[in-house]
Amino acid sequence: MSDLSDSLAGGASSEAPDPAAIREEMLSIYPDKTKKKRAKQLLVNDNPEKPAEIGANTRTIPGIMTQRGCTYAGCRGVVIGPMHDVLHITHGPVGCSFYSWQTRRNLARPQPGQINYLQYSMTTDMLEEEIIFGGEKKLAAAIREAYAIFKPKAIAVYATCPVGLIGDDIHSVCRQAKADLGINVFGFSCEGYKGVSQSAGHHIANNGVFKHMVGLNDVPDEGEFRINVLGEYNIGGDAWEIDTLLRKCGIHVTATLSGDISYEQVIKCHTADLNVVQCHRSINYMAEMMETKYGIPWFKVNFIGATSTAKSLRKIAQFFDSKKLTDRVEEVIAQEMAAIRPVIEEVKARCTGKTAALFVGGSRAHHYQDLFKDIGMTTIAAGYEFAHRDDYEGRDVLPKIKVDADSRNIEELHVDKDPARFRPRKTPEQNAALAAGGFNYRDYEGMVRDMKKGALIIDDISQHEMEKLIKLYKPDVICSGIKEKFSIEKSGVPCKQLHSYDIGGPYAAFTGAANFYKEIDRMVNTKVWQLVSPPWKRETQVPSRFSCNPKAARAAVEETKTWKAPNRQTEEAEA
Ligand code: CFM
Numbered sequence: 380m381s382d383l384s385d386s387l388a389g390g391a392s393s394e395a396p397d398p399a400a401i402r403e404e405m406l407s408i409y410p411d412k413t414k415k416k417r418a419k420q421l422l423v424n425d426n427p428e429k430p431a432e433i434g435a436n437t438r439t440i441p442g443i444m445t446q447r448g449c450t451y452a453g454c455r456g457v458v459i460g461p462m463h464d465v466l467h468i469t470h471g472p473v474g475c476s477f478y479s480w481q482t483r484r485n486l487a488r489p490q491p492g493q494i495n496y497l498q499y500s501m502t503t504d505m506l507e508e509e510i511i512f513g514g515e516k517k518l519a520a521a522i523r524e525a526y527a528i529f530k531p532k533a534i535a536v537y538a539t540c541p542v543g544l545i546g547d548d549i550h551s552v553c554r555q556a557k558a559d560l561g562i563n564v565f566g567f568s569c570e571g572y573k574g575v576s577q578s579a580g581h582h583i584a585n586n587g588v589f590k591h592m593v594g595l596n597d598v599p600d601e602g603e604f605r606i607n608v609l610g611e612y613n614i615g616g617d618a619w620e621i622d623t624l625l626r627k628c629g630i631h632v633t634a635t636l637s638g639d640i641s642y643e644q645v646i647k648c649h650t651a652d653l654n655v656v657q658c659h660r661s662i663n664y665m666a667e668m669m670e671t672k673y674g675i676p677w678f679k680v681n682f683i684g685a686t687s688t689a690k691s692l693r694k695i696a697q698f699f700d701s702k703k704l705t706d707r708v709e710e711v712i713a714q715e716m717a718a719i720r721p722v723i724e725e726v727k728a729r730c731t732g733k734t735a736a737l738f739v740g741g742s743r744a745h746h747y748q749d750l751f752k753d754i755g756m757t758t759i760a761a762g763y764e765f766a767h768r769d770d771y772e773g774r775d776v777l778p779k780i781k782v783d784a785d786s787r788n789i790e791e792l793h794v795d796k797d798p799a800r801f802r803p804r805k806t807p808e809q810n811a812a813l814a815a816g817g818f819n820y821r822d823y824e825g826m827v828r829d830m831k832k833g834a835l836i837i838d839d840i841s842q843h844e845m846e847k848l849i850k851l852y853k854p855d856v857i858c859s860g861i862k863e864k865f866s867i868e869k870s871g872v873p874c875k876q877l878h879s880y881d882i883g884g885p886y887a888a889f890t891g892a893a894n895f896y897k898e899i900d901r902m903v904n905t906k907v908w909q910l911v912s913p914p915w916k917r918e919t920q921v922p923s924r925f926s927c928n929p930k931a932a933r934a935a936v937e938e939t940k941t942w943k944a945p946n947r948q949t950e951e952a953e954a
Pocket residue numbers: 453457483577610612614658659660661739740741742743744877878879
């Protein structure tokens with residue numbers, strides 16, 4: 380597939396949709412103020428090499444149906460939640476804890492003797508009384524009770540919205556409990572409203588893990604080539620695939636932050652010699668802080684897709700500069716590629732020319748494009764829910780990102796070199812030699828550079844824009860989340876959930892990639908979707924043009940008065 384137009388029109392470029400016109404149509408429904416804001420978040424990729432500035436990490440306009448989650452979700456659910464023997468207590472009404480209970484498929488397989496607390500949902504269950512008179516006593520009692528039953532090594536406490544509103548001081552309760560119980564107890568002020576999305580929760584979580592856990596045990600693991608994999612959460616078993624692959628190459632993983640990880644692994648992760656970063660969005664803060672304090676360098680990898688996995692392994696080998704490791708890595712890549720090549724060829728024959736659109740989180744909308752590329756599919760539109768400009772445009776824009784009131788709300792830790800434990804992993808000469816060989820640290824070029832000219836880039840996509848996208852582009856598959864899945868499928872397009880993977884996975888490393896290719900092949904080549912008639916193809920519809928524009932809203936209300944329910948039987952008979 381040489382360019383986007385070919386792929387969109389199945390070779391007949393004259394029929395290719397015009398992305399600029401589609402963008403205009405998506406925006407046309409909005410009132411002026413909303414349109415102005417959405418226009419900055421909805422771009423056509425006119426020049427992939429020089430990405431345009433995108434309006435990312437800003438507040439969602441009230442009334443727009445968005446995919447986003449809250450700060451509590453990003454902290455408790457995403458970054459720290461997968462630590463399976465840390466006991467997690469949600470301080471808040473029962474719903475926050477209940478609805479974050481095992482909804483993310485961050486799997487864990489604890490060692491014998493370790494308890495998997497991820498199976499439990501622990502909460503202080505704040506009621507009206509605590510909202511009025513304060514919940515600190517109830518929190519202190521909950522920590523004592525949890526300790527008495529489970530005797531964990533560490534307890535983490537998470538604040539929900541009402542805790543911030545009434546001003547409970549969870550940190551002093553935690554400090555007191557730590558002194559009384561003699562275990563590590565710490566809190567996170569990750570109230571849901573703290574930021575514009577779950578991204579704020581990632582930052583708060585990184586700060587807390589760095590302050591309260593990293594660096595508590597200086598005894599390194601045995602094994603050569605010790606690394607941490609940062610930003611890998613073991614959804615559907617991905618971290619296990621990556622770990623197995625790295626082990627085959629002779630690379631030792633001290634800690635995967637945070638996928639199937641124990642407290643003991645977190646507290647000694649500063650003893651590793653390299654951090655490789657899978658999800659830049661959720662954990663770049665940790666990578667930076669560990670480099671400043673302990674001297675551990677980091678770079679970005681991607682273990683999603685066969686080609687990118689091979690590239691990532693080679694970069695790790697290049698960093699360690701050992702012939703033994705390089706030879707072993709090449710041997711493993713050759714074996715894995717030999718095994719996966721027939722799968723790629725078979726699937727590619729059926730998938731080449733098909734199109735995908737991805738709207739997920741803060742990194743997968745980019746990473747999974749590599750899997751589609753491997754099997755000849757083109758990504759015609761993509762966007763993140765909550766990523767920042769650097770995830771779209773590359774880290775070189777970092778100095779230009781304006782810090783607004785919402786970002787200022789999140790603490791930036793001041794980190795210094797640890798006088799005793801800072802240890803540069805490479806000499807200046809070694810770094811110079813690496814640089815001469817084209818090696819980059821701290822690099823992330825972002826999603827836009829990897830996308831075709833003419834693709835649509837949509838930040839924090841709305842339900843309305845998604846519907847337009849389906850109607851005008853009819854992609855062969857959309858990767859998204861549970862909130863959009865069924866409305867997408869009702870429009871006749873298969874939806875692969877890329878947060879939880881539905882019931883599928885793993886998709887990481889070579890073996891995982893093969894799973895993904897086969898699943899996408901099944902999804903885009905089944906005939907079942909042709910039987911679905913999307914809402915806009917039916918004659919009568921529920922009017923859905925409610926708007927902030929009073930005139931349009933009045934017209935829509937008038938329309939409801941004359942609306943009649945569609946007669947499905949007649950429609951089906953006619954079809
Ligand atoms: Fe990173 Fe994630 Fe993602 Fe993320 Fe997430 Fe997730 Fe995600 Mo759902 S940490 S940014 S906050 S890769 S839970 S494992 S799938 S939105 S794209």
